[in-house]
Amino acid sequence: MIAVSTVAVRNIGRSVDSNDWVNHTHAVILETEALRSSLLVANGTLHTYVLTGDPRDQTACRNALADIDDHFQILSALTRLAPTDHAKVGQLELPINRYSRSIEELLVAKAAGQDNTVRTLLEASTINNAVREMERVIKSLKDNQLALLTERDTASYHQSQTTRWTVWTGVALNVLLLAGVAWLIRDDLSARRQVTTALEEANRFLESRVKERTRELGSANRHLSTENLERRWANHSLEHQLRYNQRIIDSISDLVFVTTHSLNISRVNPAVLHVTGADSTSLISKPLKEVVRLVVAPAGSLSPLPDPLKYALKAGQDLRDQPAEIQDRLGQRIPVVLSLFPLRDNNRVVGGIITLRVTRPASKHSA
Amino acid sequence: MDDLLQDRKMNAKRFANHFEDFKFDYHPFDVQSPKQFLITRRGDCIDYAVLADHVLSHHGIPTRLIRVEMVGKNTGHAVCYVTEDRAYLDYNNRKYFFVLQRSGPTIREIATTVARSLDANWTFAQEFSFDYESFIKRALATVVKTDPPELDADKVIPPRSKTNP
Numbered sequence: 001m002i003a004v005s006t007v008a009v010r011n012i013g014r015s016v017d018s019n020d021w022v023n024h025t026h027a028v029i030l031e032t033e034a035l036r037s038s039l040l041v042a043n044g045t046l047h048t049y050v051l052t053g054d055p056r057d058q059t060a061c062r063n064a065l066a067d068i069d070d071h072f073q074i075l076s077a078l079t080r081l082a083p084t085d086h087a088k089v090g091q092l093e094l095p096i097n098r099y100s101r102s103i104e105e106l107l108v109a110k111a112a113g114q115d116n117t118v119r120t121l122l123e124a125s126t127i128n129n130a131v132r133e134m135e136r137v138i139k140s141l142k143d144n145q146l147a148l149l150t151e152r153d154t155a156s157y158h159q160s161q162t163t164r165w166t167v168w169t170g171v172a173l174n175v176l177l178l179a180g181v182a183w184l185i186r187d188d189l190s191a192r193r194q195v196t197t198a199l200e201e202a203n204r205f206l207e208s209r210v211k212e213r214t215r216e217l218g219s220a221n222r223h224l225s226t227e228n229l230e231r232r233w234a235n236h237s238l239e240h241q242l243r244y245n246q247r248i249i250d251s252i253s254d255l256v257f258v259t260t261h262s263l264n265i266s267r268v269n270p271a272v273l274h275v276t277g278a279d280s281t282s283l284i285s286k287p288l289k290e291v292v293r294l295v296v297a298p299a300g301s302l303s304p305l306p307d308p309l310k311y312a313l314k315a316g317q318d319l320r321d322q323p324a325e326i327q328d329r330l331g332q333r334i335p336v337v338l339s340l341f342p343l344r345d346n347n348r349v350v351g352g353i354i355t356l357r358v359t360r361p362a363s364k365h366s367a
Numbered sequence: 368m369d370d371l372l373q374d375r376k377m378n379a380k381r382f383a384n385h386f387e388d389f390k391f392d393y394h395p396f397d398v399q400s401p402k403q404f405l406i407t408r409r410g411d412c413i414d415y416a417v418l419a420d421h422v423l424s425h426h427g428i429p430t431r432l433i434r435v436e437m438v439g440k441n442t443g444h445a446v447c448y449v450t451e452d453r454a455y456l457d458y459n460n461r462k463y464f465f466v467l468q469r470s471g472p473t474i475r476e477i478a479t480t481v482a483r484s485l486d487a488n489w490t491f492a493q494e495f496s497f498d499y500e501s502f503i504k505r506a507l508a509t510v511v512k513t514d515p516p517e518l519d520a521d522k523v524i525p526p527r528s529k530t531n532p
Contacts, residue, residue: 020488020512024513026438027490074509081513
């Protein structure tokens, strides 16, 4: 488009130039005609002045001579850059000078009343020869200019045609560009529509997924709530059971020891504290053998075991009604009957429950 | 005429103000006498330009007479260029508030501005002189539109300067 615009502007400039040259040729032709007219006016006013002697005719004749000189100067300037025409205009200079000098002489003679001189000058061929010479050159110059006018008009026409073609090329190019832009816009709109459709579909899919997920979450939440409630109930039940068990153990009058698998005390009931006079913190984690001691080997055993309690736990067997002693806080030994029950978790022995029944009442201890 | 010549405050605008109600009467490059022009209050561009040139020069204001030829017959136009104002006096503008038309000082610039004001193409322009004693116009420099501007006559010859006679 820039190239077409540049060419169009250049063509318009050339059109203006060629138009100027056509106008210039017209101006030369008009000046040639004006020179010829001034020549006729000068001749006419000269003869009128000779007949009437009226000074106004003399002035008119002198003005016509000045006009001839003026037109000659203009023609000379107009043809300055055209050597052939300039040479032709130059051919006018000599006859114009001769003509002007003769006319001046004639005017002076007439003003002085020298009628014979006037007659002689009029009869002489100087003026007529000069006029003929000027007419010949003017005709030749005009013919040349008319030929030149045809040539320049043709050039101007061709230039106009070129400008027209350039403009139409620009218009065609513009139409093509517009079509291209329209196609691009259409393509862009189509792509945008496709993207919008894809986005809407993705949106719908996401919405359905969100709904589905929300449903799942709601369901899971309800399930968890139920589970949580059940768990709470179970915990309550367990706590209740634990407290109940605790109460059962605490309400037993026999001494109850809960031990680990290695027979370290992990729990005692209040009867132990009552009988031994010790506090629970001094008993917890203490080895059981430091508090309770078996007196004899169990009945029916072939050989005495180093530690029947440890053996019973390892074997996972109960040990019932064994005579034993328990030492209280003051070091007094109290005879008891000992029973051991292995404590199982998932069918594995994790500790033991030892119960002691006091066979002889012991002295009371303050807690 | 005496009023114009004796007005001490004379300048281009003041001169133009005298001609607001003058009528247009075409005489193709025949200059009327100032007396006839001022009494009849009718004239054309050259009557006005020549009188402006005469009066303003009398008051020491440098002026130039420019004739611009447009395409066709009898389509010439004459203006009086006032050098210090860088503008010309045009008979066509005599009724307007802005009577001075600004233009560059070369003949080509003046011709281009004048032709543009008339919506026409110019072919050649000429700086000329005129005096009311001989009533004869004398060409000082001619510029042809199709010539290269660097060859213009007024580029070679400095513009004529006038002094108070």
